[in-house]
Amino acid sequence: MNTDPELIQPVQELLKNIREHFPAQITIQVDDQASGRISHDAAQQEMQKDGSMILHVYDQTDLNYTISHELLHLEMYLKGFPAMGLPVTTSDPHLDDQIAATGVAIYNSASHLIIGAEQRRNGIITKETEQAFIRGISDVVPAEEPNADQGDDPRFFYRVLTLLDGLAFFADHEDSLPAEWLQMYPEAFKYAQRLYATMTAKVIDSPFALRRAIVKTFRDFDAMLDELGYMPMPHDQFVALSPVLSERQTKLEFRQVFDILHTDYLNRETKEKAFLAIGKSDRQMAFALPLKELSQDAALKIYDQKAADILKQFQIGYALRN
Numbered sequence: 001m002n003t004d005p006e007l008i009q010p011v012q013e014l015l016k017n018i019r020e021h022f023p024a025q026i027t028i029q030v031d032d033q034a035s036g037r038i039s040h041d042a043a044q045q046e047m048q049k050d051g052s053m054i055l056h057v058y059d060q061t062d063l064n065y066t067i068s069h070e071l072l073h074l075e076m077y078l079k080g081f082p083a084m085g086l087p088v089t090t091s092d093p094h095l096d097d098q099i100a101a102t103g104v105a106i107y108n109s110a111s112h113l114i115i116g117a118e119q120r121r122n123g124i125i126t127k128e129t130e131q132a133f134i135r136g137i138s139d140v141v142p143a144e145e146p147n148a149d150q151g152d153d154p155r156f157f158y159r160v161l162t163l164l165d166g167l168a169f170f171a172d173h174e175d176s177l178p179a180e181w182l183q184m185y186p187e188a189f190k191y192a193q194r195l196y197a198t199m200t201a202k203v204i205d206s207p208f209a210l211r212r213a214i215v216k217t218f219r220d221f222d223a224m225l226d227e228l229g230y231m232p233m234p235h236d237q238f239v240a241l242s243p244v245l246s247e248r249q250t251k252l253e254f255r256q257v258f259d260i261l262h263t264d265y266l267n268r269e270t271k272e273k274a275f276l277a278i279g280k281s282d283r284q285m286a287f288a289l290p291l292k293e294l295s296q297d298a299a300l301k302i303y304d305q306k307a308a309d310i311l312k313q314f315q316i317g318y319a320l321r322n
Contacts (some may be wrong), residue, residue, distance in 0.1 A: 005030050005060075010122035011068045018071050021078055025052040028067060030069040033059045037136040038129065040108065040165065044068050062092065065129050073223060080319035081111070082211045085240040087288035088265040088274045100279060105161040106195075106221060110214045112168045113204050120173075126276040130170075134178045137166055143184040159185050162198075163192035165268045171200070195220055203219075207319040208244040214286045215241065236284050241285045243318040245307065250320070254310045255303035258286065260294070277316075 005028060007015065019026055024047075042059040049179050056067035057063065059135050077083065084107045086100050119125045142155060163185060170177050182189050189270050196221040199213050218239070249257050258277040267274040267288050275289040289302075304311055311318055 002025060003029055005057075005063050005067070006089065006207050007067060008064050009125070011064050012070070012125060014075070014122075015066055018074050018278075019080070020247050021240065022053070022074060025118060026055060027052065028055045030057040030063065032060070033058065036061055036132060037061055037139055038065060038132040039136045039140070040069065040112075045070060050236050059073035062129050062132055064124050065132075068114060068122075068124050070121055072118055073111065073210055076111060076114065079207070081114075081317065082214070082244055083172055083242045083317065085242070085287070086238070087240050087268055088238060088263070088276070089268055090234075090238070090265055099233045099235060099238045102157065102161065102221065102233060103235050104200075105165070106217050106311070107214055107234075108163070109165045109168045109241075110199055110204065110217065111291070112165060113171050113200070114210065116169055116171060116248045130176055133166075134180075136180070137162055138180055138184065139249075141185070156188060159188035160191045160195070163189055163267055166194050167192055167196040168199075191224060194224070205279070208321045210245050211241050211284075212282070215282050218284070237261065237265065238280070240285045240287050242316070243279070243311070244320045244321050245318055250302060250306070250311075250318075252307055253303065254307050256280070257307045260289070260299055261285075262294070286318075290314055292294070 003221045015026075015028075021314075033163075037059070039059065040059055042061070043055060043057045044058050046054045048054060055067065057066055059066070071109050083302040084103065086103070087094050090099075116125065130157055141159055142158070145153070145155075149230075154281055163181060166181065185192075195294050199217045201216070202209060202212070204210050204213050213237075245257065257280060259280060261276040265274045265276075266272065267290070269290055272290045272292045273320060275291055275294045277286045277289060278284065279286055291298075310316075
């Protein structure tokens with residue numbers, strides 16, 4: 001195990017910058033395993049009881065890529081890019097896991113468009129990195145069975161979302177996409193391309209643009225489920241994406257920016273029925289109100305106050321739109 005890995009200059013500078021601005025000590029811990037493959041689950045941010053963080057790398061294949069990837073996720077957090085939360089439960093653990101897994105996959109792929117672009121600008125992604133990333137999918141994700149009905153294969157959506165992340169990795173470098181993916185996953189690749197086109201329909205260059213891309217991809221993924229004969233997932237009411245508001249919106253009454261939705265989901269914090277703040281413009285949950293009950297009079301009082309005051313009252317983080 002190594003706690004002081006050798007890193008190239010751009011990654012050293014990124015680490016130094018994150019350590020200067022992150023409100024806790026960051027230690028890097030690297031295991032001895034090296035698979036020769038790159039996977040985005042090869043590292044994890046582990047918060048400690050004393051408030052410090054260990055960036056634990058389980059696979060040391062291309063440390064510069066994996067460590068910079070995790071650091072850039074932290075940098076996006078520090079810059080106010082929207083955070084994702086799962087504040088409610090359907091009371092069905094299996095369904096919760098499905099919605100959470102697909103929501104996280106879409107959120108991460110959109111974030112990886114920004115992270116990958118920064119890594120390429122700094123020369124962190126090399127030809128060797130690309131080959132290790134390709135192996136991380138081709139060697140792990142089972143190929144489709146020829147002539148099989150992919151809609152009946154429980155691994156179909158796993159393939160689709162894994163390939164969506166692969167397309168995000170090769171953004172603006174489509175010539176490097178491996179032909180083997182199209183041969184191994186012809187149906188899944190087609191649907192991954194559709195989601196990718198939705199996600200990248202507009203340039204993702206700001207917190208607002210990232211949030212918009214994620215919401216639109218949620219909608220398209222749920223439409224895809226419906227088309228394939230599956231029940232759509234309620235990403236709009238189950239996944240919270242922190243608000244990105246204009247200065248003007250923060251000064252408006254809460255009712256002009258959000259609707260309060262009474263649901264049958266349970267708030268994980270209060271253990272009671274959840275009250276959700278849904279964005280008026282995109283109909284996506286921004287946060288769950290941390291309240292055990294909410295009368296009509298109490299709701300009206302919230303609606304009457306400025307959006308910024310309610311966000312401050314409930315300690316809801318948000319970003320200001322440029």
